[in-house]
Amino acid sequence: MSIDISRYIRVTSGVGAGANLGVRQLNAMLITTNPLCPTGTFLSFASAANVGSYFGTTSDEYKRATFYFGWVSKNVTSPQALNFWFWNEDADVPSRIYGKPNPALLPAFTAISSGSFTLTLGGATHTLTGINCSAAGSLSAVAGIIQTAIRAYSSGGSAWTGATVAFDATRGSFNLTSGASGDDSVAVTAAVSNDLASPLGWLAGAIFSNGQGARTIPDMLTQLNNTNDNFGSFAFMDALSLDEVVSAAEWNDSLPSNVKFMYSVPCTASNASALSSALRGIGGSTLTLAPLAAEYPEMCPMMILAATNYNGRSAVQNFMFQEFDLTPSVTTDGDADLYDSLLVNYYGRTQSAGQNVSFYQRGLMFGLASDPSDQNTYCNEIWFKSACTARLMNLLLALSRVSANSTGRAQILASLQEVIDLALFNGVISVGKPLNSTQKLYITNATGDNAAWHQVQDVGYWVGCVIESYVASGVTQWKATYTIIYSKDDTIRRIDGTDILI
Structure with missing residues (x-):
């Protein structure tokens, strides 16, 4: 026997930076x-x-x-x-159940003379018992028997008394529609014995659609x-x-x-x-x-x-x-x-x-002058924004803190740089695209840096981040505000040429 080493040294193990928020899938x-x-x-x-x-x-x-x-x-x-x-x-719609296709065959129902299941509908939950399917001559007849049993529960209100059950021969399923429309929920629980929910296909594999208001x-x-x-x-x-x-x-x-x-x-x-x-x-x-x-x-x-x-x-x-x-x-x-x-x-x-x-x-979109007018530019920015959001959220989730100082600023810029590097790799950011004088002036005014437009033109982007305070609910808090200016990937829609013969 010996004294446990943890009395003197205790080491805790865990995976660091395990949080991983994914980029949106743009399907x-x-x-x-x-x-x-x-x-x-x-x-x-x-x-x-x-x-x-x-x-x-x-x-x-x-x-x-x-x-x-x-x-x-x-x-x-x-x-x-x-x-x-x-x-x-x-418009208000009712609760619905679309049963699992290809339910039990007719003999499985005619063998049940006192069937049961529990149904939640119209705000009421009730166990239906004594359902006799032994004389059913078809699956449509089975649907009629189930409908009669549901409608007999008058305490459930119009959702029950007006409910319909039908067998859809094309889809091969028993379908239920509530007698009332509007916000509601629907659920089915199998009975312990003589269960009808399973042969009806109203358990696993069924489609349950809750009622919904307009x-x-x-x-x-x-x-x-x-x-x-x-x-x-x-x-x-x-x-x-x-x-x-x-x-x-x-x-x-x-x-x-x-x-x-x-x-x-x-x-x-x-x-x-x-x-x-x-x-x-x-x-x-x-x-x-x-x-x-x-x-x-x-x-x-x-x-x-x-x-x-x-x-x-x-x-x-x-x-x-x-x-x-x-x-x-x-x-x-x-x-x-x-x-x-x-x-x-x-x-x-x-x-x-x-x-x-x-x-x-021609791949065009609507919008104001500040909105992307090309489909490819718009969609590329959807991805770029989502990727930046995911990287920054992962930073906040992974680290114990992001400080409101130069260290925190550097961490944020490093996270953004990962996205920028990928955007250079996949072509979202265009390198070497000439800028006109208006674009150069805009970049200078936005960054306060007279050389920023050179970087956008030659490297494809400029990025900056500042740490600043703000007041929310009477409490002073801190935030990081970043700016990325990048050269979007414009695409050629037309080629003009001149043939000169000497």
Whole structure:
């Protein structure tokens, strides 16, 4: 026996700097009214096949997913995930259960003469007992028996007495819809014996969608942003009114952290002018001509962004001159001039030596003079801002403190330098781009450094950080304020040449 060494020396082990906040994955978000997408739930899929398994292969979600995942960029990269979120079109919706497809066969139900399960609906939880399915002649008849049992619980109110249960032969599932709409929750618990929840497919593998009160577009988007902001662009699958489009665009442009999402809007020849006029001056929105119901060109910029691997060398992309499996919507100079003047993007066709070539053009966005006007510049800044946020948050989480002094300033600048170095590597920051006199004066005024513009032009960036105090709730606190000025990666849309013959 001996005295434990910890009486004299005690060593504690642990992993330092273990916190690791990831950079946002800039995949696409499609906002759907399909009730198979549960309210308040962020759905993400890694393949078109997974989308088809969930929504069905005849769904618009699957058709869009097939187009989305099927595209390969010039850098030989593809989108890695496609996300979905439900919008109730500003109307109350009921709680729903979509059972797991391919439930038990009829003999499994007819063997139960006194079935049971517990259901939560309309604010009430009740155990249903004595459900006799022995005489059911079909799965639809089973659904009717379950519906009758649920409706018999009058104490549950209209959510129970007006509930419907049906067997969906196409999907192969038992589906329940509450008799009341509005904010609510729904849940099912299996019975200890003679359980019906499992054969109905209302346990693991079922889709539970809680009832939800009406949500305006800004309210819905705010809920989405607060729930999960791990996406880079969004679009609505259903056609919106002009006011609804503007409402979504204004919400996106008014976020405290601007340049966070790209909002992609489809238009037709009949509403292109009105939408263009309404979106002028609203940053973060882009408009694409989409005349065919079965094609989705408005998803092109979303796909390019999702397929950009910002960890790769020279990864950034020109959103123009990208080819997709689409029908050209603009084939004349007259139409091209019209839509270019409206800042409407389109899938256009040109030809040389009798060979047609079609590509997405011109990769433009709306906004004020201070907003990025190119899709590639806007999307690159989405990534750059997210990467800086993640690096700085990881710094705060990993260290015991970041001091309000020169040491803290150096730590912050070192964290930012990691992102800057990656931006130089992937092409977000452009080196050697000439600056005009106005840009030089702006950089000088913003930095207070007469030589700063030389660094931006020759090296690609200038970064500074100051430590300063501020007062919040009557208490003096300290913050670090950093400024990064970088040369954005402009892309060439046209080449002019002169042939001189001597």
